[in-house]
Amino acid sequence: MAEESLSQIPVGEFETVSQLLASNESLQIAFSIMIIGIVGISVGYSKFSTWVGSQKFYYQRPHFSRFVRRAVLPFFAIALITAINVHIQTGVLFGEDLSIIKGEDISPAETFAKILNTFNILVIGYTISHLIPIALNKREKSGLEKENFDAWFEMRGFVDDDKDLFHRLYKWVPPNVTPEEIEENKFKKMMQTEEGKLELEQFRTTKGNPIGGYEKLVDKPFEEWKKSERSKYEKYYQNCITGNNQSGRKLKPGAKPDEIFPIDVWREEKKENEFEPIIPSSRPPGYAKKKQEGIPKSAKQILPAGIFIITIIGVVAWWGVDLIVLATATGGMAIGVGLALQETLQNYFAYFLIRKDKIFVEGERIKLDTGYNGYVHKITPRVTYLRDALNESIAIIPTRQLVNAQVINYTQGIKMVPAIVDVGVSYLNDPKQVSAILVKVGKRAMKEVVDDKGKHLIRQIRCPHLEHNRPSCGCDKDIHVDINQPIVRFNQFNDSALDFSLWVYVRDYGAQFKTKTDMRIIMYEEFKRYDIRIPWPIRTVYQGDEKREQEEIEKLKDQRNKVIDEYGIGDIGHGSGESE
Numbered sequence: 022m023a024e025e026s027l028s029q030i031p032v033g034e035f036e037t038v039s040q041l042l043a044s045n046e047s048l049q050i051a052f053s054i055m056i057i058g059i060v061g062i063s064v065g066y067s068k069f070s071t072w073v074g075s076q077k078f079y080y081q082r083p084h085f086s087r088f089v090r091r092a093v094l095p096f097f098a099i100a101l102i103t104a105i106n107v108h109i110q111t112g113v114l115f116g117e118d119l120s121i122i123k124g125e126d127i128s129p130a131e132t133f134a135k136i137l138n139t140f141n142i143l144v145i146g147y148t149i150s151h152l153i154p155i156a157l158n159k160r161e162k163s164g165l166e167k168e169n170f171d172a173w174f175e176m177r178g179f180v181d182d183d184k185d186l187f188h189r190l191y192k193w194v195p196p197n198v199t200p201e202e203i204e205e206n207k208f209k210k211m212m213q214t215e216e217g218k219l220e221l222e223q224f225r226t227t228k229g230n231p232i233g234g235y236e237k238l239v240d241k242p243f244e245e246w247k248k249s250e251r252s253k254y255e256k257y258y259q260n261c262i263t264g265n266n267q268s269g270r271k272l273k274p275g276a277k278p279d280e281i282f283p284i285d286v287w288r289e290e291k292k293e294n295e296f297e298p299i300i301p302s303s304r305p306p307g308y309a310k311k312k313q314e315g316i317p318k319s320a321k322q323i324l325p326a327g328i329f330i331i332t333i334i335g336v337v338a339w340w341g342v343d344l345i346v347l348a349t350a351t352g353g354m355a356i357g358v359g360l361a362l363q364e365t366l367q368n369y370f371a372y373f374l375i376r377k378d379k380i381f382v383e384g385e386r387i388k389l390d391t392g393y394n395g396y397v398h399k400i401t402p403r404v405t406y407l408r409d410a411l412n413e414s415i416a417i418i419p420t421r422q423l424v425n426a427q428v429i430n431y432t433q434g435i436k437m438v439p440a441i442v443d444v445g446v447s448y449l450n451d452p453k454q455v456s457a458i459l460v461k462v463g464k465r466a467m468k469e470v471v472d473d474k475g476k477h478l479i480r481q482i483r484c485p486h487l488e489h490n491r492p493s494c495g496c497d498k499d500i501h502v503d504i505n506q507p508i509v510r511f512n513q514f515n516d517s518a519l520d521f522s523l524w525v526y527v528r529d530y531g532a533q534f535k536t537k538t539d540m541r542i543i544m545y546e547e548f549k550r551y552d553i554r555i556p557w558p559i560r561t562v563y564q565g566d567e568k569r570e571q572e573e574i575e576k577l578k579d580q581r582n583k584v585i586d587e588y589g590i591g592d593i594g595h596g597s598g599e600s601e
Contacts, residue, residue, distance in 0.1 A: 051105055055137070058101045066094040075275025080258060081251075083283040084159040088152060095148035099141050106137040139336055146332025150325040162285050169292060170246055177223075177492055181298040186249055190242040191235040193222045200224070200232050223492055225483050254284045257299060266301035280304070295474070364421065365403065371421040372402040380423075385432035386410070386530040389418075410531060431530040436499065437480055440525050440533035442540050445518025447554040449567075449574050452519060454581040456509045456590035458551055459523045462544045463507020464588065466525060470539045478532040479525045481506065496528065509591040517556045551584065552577045 070090050073079055079086040173179055178187035195218065199208045203224070211217030224232055239245055261281045264271040272280045280302065282290060290299055374380075381387050381397050387407070388394040393416050398406040405423055407416040431438060446455050468485045470478050477484065477496035482504070484493035508524035523540065527533050548555065552574055 051108075052136075055102060055105050055140070058105075059098055062094060062097045062101065066097075069093060071275065075273075077258065077274065080274065080281060080283045081254070083285050084155060084162070087155050091151045091155065092148060095144045098144050102137050102140050102144070106134050135340075139340070142336055142339075143332060146329055150328035150332070153328065154325060162288075165292075166247070166288065167243070169250075169288060169296075170243055172292075172296065173246060175498075176296070176495075179296045181253060183249065183252075186246070190237065190239055190245055192238050193218070193233055194236055195221060195233045200226065202226055223487055225487055225493060225497055250288070251284070253298075254287055257282075257287065257301060261301040266303075268302040270302060272302060295476075297474070364419070367421040368404070368419055369402045371424040372400065374424055375400060375420065379433075380428065381430050381433065385430060387431065388429040389423075390427040436529060437504070437526040438528075438530050438533055440479075440527045440536040440540070442523045442537050442544065443512075443520065444523070444544060445515055445520050445555060446548075447556050447574075448519060449571055450519070450553055451578075451581070452511055453585060453590050454551075454578075455519070455521060455553055456511065457585040457588050458547050458553060458581065459509045459521060459544070460507060460588040460591050461584055462540060462547050463509070463523055463525055465543050465547075466536065466540045467506065469543070470536050472532075472535075478527050478536050479506070480504065480528055507591070551581050 073086055073090050076086075173187075174191075178185065195212060199205045203211075203221075208221075211221055221232065226232065258281065260266050261272040262274065266272070274281060282299065287299060291297070383397050383399060385397050386395070387397060389407075393407060395407040395409045395416065398408040398415065400406075400420065403420060404417050405420050407418065409415070444459075467477065467479045467481050471494075472478060476494035477486075479496065480500060481496055482500070484495075484497040486492065486494055504526060506525050510522045510524065512520040512522055514520075523544070525536065525540070527536050547553070554574070
């Protein structure tokens with residue numbers, strides 16, 4: 022039935038095309054010249070594209086370079102087709118006039134011109150379908166560049182800035198009144214020296230807010246900052262091609278695999294590394310290309326196919342094909358294909374929902390109701406990859422299943438994860454003294470537990486770096502809930518010990534493991550210093566030794582009481598009704 026319906030579809034002028042080409046030798050030659058010309062242009066375009074990819078401006082102006090690479094082939098193809106069309110219409114190419122043939126409703130020249138115009142329309146549609154995503158990508162990258170500028174302003178400059186760029190573009194203006202958390206005499210004294218002003222500029226209140234404000238020293242700070250970033254990239258590029266890098270190799274632009282980041286990927290790489298300088302040749306060969314391949318597909322990457330399909334449909338309608346009849350005849354086929362691709366379509370719709378609602382994004386730590394816990398590695402319209410934190414496995418899950426699944430997101434919103442250390446101490450120790458020492462352990466950990474870049478892992482109201490007139494590492498940023506750390510809990514009377522737990526909140530899920538390890542080390546040191554004893558997990562029968570042990574513990578009683586005076590005992594015994 023479908024085949025019979027298709028045979029009845031009016032095809033308009035399509036039926037005359039093959040007859041036209043077969044009936045006229047001149048048109049055959051013209052058509053052959055056009056095909057050979059397009060093939061030649063394609064070969065030349067391939068060489069041109071390779072040449073562009075090896076030039077410096079391709080790395081410095083990647084979006085413009087991609088635009089040129091996409092536009093050159095269509096430009097010459099349209100010029101060739103149009104030139105042949107003009108020569109056919111005027112009879113210049115073959116010395117004969119094909120514009121009028123008696124007995125025909127439409128002349129061969131007009132029909133052939135329509136064929137050439139069809140090629141032009143398809144080429145133009147193809148070009149537009151690929152140029153629009155490039156323009157949208159450029160707009161998106163410009164937005165990301167503005168986000169980097171905001172981060173630079175928040176950090177008061179990047180570590181690789183030249184000659185304190187921030188203070189060449191902005192001037193700190195002190196508050197007119199003394200901040201509540203600073204004594205008036207101290208504030209006035211600090212305002213009299215440059216060191217004091219710098220300390221006030223870096224000061225944060227207990228809510229994490231700075232004091233004072235900034236005024237611009239130049240008209241367009243954003244443009245000046247962009248120039249500075251481009252000069253950094255220029256230095257990076259020169260270090261790559263001259264061999265002034267940690268490998269000592271001269272990296273070749275356009276090489277396969279590519280080892281040099283274009284400037285847009287370079288910016289993203291800096292952002293992922295918390296704006297630390299990018300060291301040339303610090304990544305394995307092919308990392309730049311692999312990074313681009315790993316970027317999940319977005320709606321912009323579906324646009325080319327959609328626009329080109331619309332162009333084809335328009336051309337088919339222009340040639341006189343009845344689209345309604347065609348759609349009716351192919352409806353059954355479409356239903357069959359739809360049923361066959363049902364799960365695929367569900368995955369696509371789930372992909373768009375996850376992207377639109379931002380349920381989770383790449384890099385976030387999530388836990389599924391199946392029990393799998395890991396980082397979102399990549400989201401695609403078909404499957405989603407979850408990477409285990411210890412890199413021991415990757416879970417590949419159909420994207421549609423994640424829409425209806427119960428997902429726990431450890432990263433989104435409030436980036437605070439508890440790090441809890443449980444410990445049992447001897448019944449002979451005073452619980453209040455133990456609590457005070459655990460508070461001291463927590464206070465030490467808040468200052469001493471850092472990552473390999475010197476940034477604190479534990480979240481806190483005010484970054485300890487500010488106490489030493491240094492910029493905040495960010496441990497005091499984006500805290501939207503009231504916290505009072507560290508937290509000590511006296512949990513229970515166990516068989517052989519008094520059970521306590523020490524709580525602190527860290528910046529992300531993975532930070533808790535190093536934090537707990539370091540806290541145990543600090544705890545061991547402090548327990549040894551104050552003779553806080555951890556009993557063996559066995560039953561002990563005392564035969565007069567308890568009195569002796571009690572006397573030994575009492576020797577350091579005064580020192581432990583000093584810890585209570587200095588650090589307090591947290592909120593133990595204060596009537597707190599907080600639930601765990």
